[in-house]
């Protein structure tokens with residue numbers, strides 16, 4: 164027997180943010196990064212809160228790839244403020260920070276713990292509907308995916324107006340993260356009809372809209388579709404979990420401080436080839452799943468291997484078009500430094516939670 168649950172209430176579409184006005188909480192702790200304050204995006208939220216005479220405090224110290232220190236600092240703030248709701252406004256970094264802070268704080272309060280409201284401003288991580296939070300330790304250069312159902316936000320507000328200002332390079336990186344989520348969830352050993360339903364829809368939405376949002380960030384329709392795709396992909400991988408593209412991206416991204424979606428985009432073609440055994444005599448079960456995904460995206464090309472080759476070529480073409488580096492040289496990483504870090508990164512990737520559901524179990528040598 165299996166179970167599929169999605170307890171987060173999702174509000175989406177134009178003016179979805181207006182739902183905030185109807186919430187009855189009195190004290191809001193807003194967690195975001197400094198850009199959300201400087202760009203006045205947070206004002207959209209605080210205006211609504213002021214209008215209903217709610218009080219709020221802003222913690223705007225979130226950094227990309229949030230660290231243990233940031234979580235600790237935010238925790239001090241929440242303990243002093245004692246809110247009845249937390250608002251996470253930002254990309255995966257802000258939402259993951261808020262999840263960690265709220266979760267730890269909830270364990271210390273005797274009465275009702277605060278509710279968590281996630282408002283994503285990138286279309287990428289799907290963190291607003293996942294039980295994952297990725298926290299980094301700069302001293303070990305490690306990124307730790309923490310997984311627990313208690314991390315799931317109570318409410319997710321998908322209002323694409325917040326994504327219109329995302330620069331093209333971040334749009335591309337985060338969009339490739341969505342595509343990676345759909346494909347990893349699809350070939351995961353935990354995939355089910357339920358996770359496939361969300362993953363397949365998300366995959367097609369990315370295929371049809373990512374390019375549009377990178378070329379024209381003001382395309383509101385495409386932005387909305389990508390925002391929905393990001394959330395649907397989050398629902399898919401929350402049920403199915405992920406695979407070694409993410410394990411490797413955590414290790415590689417943590418070591419060289421590479422934006423998460425970019426690290427995934429660079430690794431994805433290699434992971435597909437490895438999982439499907441494309442360049443080997445043995446055929447792995449993931450080959451058929453990648454073929455199915457490629458067929459869904461209209462890439463049918465004769466044999467299963469030829470079809471999966473087409474999928475890889477298309478992904479490479481996309482990343483090239485988006486000016487995402489294809490190799491460590493193109494990224495500007497020193498090759499000697501990279502080679503020295505390989506054993507450390509391989510060990511971290513092998514121990515990463517996401518490796519468990521990869522369709523092909525790798526050895527350290529792989």
Ligand code: NAD
Nearest residue numbers: 198227228254255256284285288290293295297328329423
């Ligand atoms: P991010 O949150 O780090 O943001 C990237 C950059 O974009 C930041 O500089 C931010 O200020 C900027 N930005 C965000 N919204 C913007 C907007 N509307 N306009 C202009 N600039 C904007 O990036 P991300 O890719 O969303 O999140 C990455 C983090 O999420 C990583 O730590 C990754 O490991 C984690 N992650 C979490 C999950 C999960 O399920 N919890 C899944 C995948 C990744």
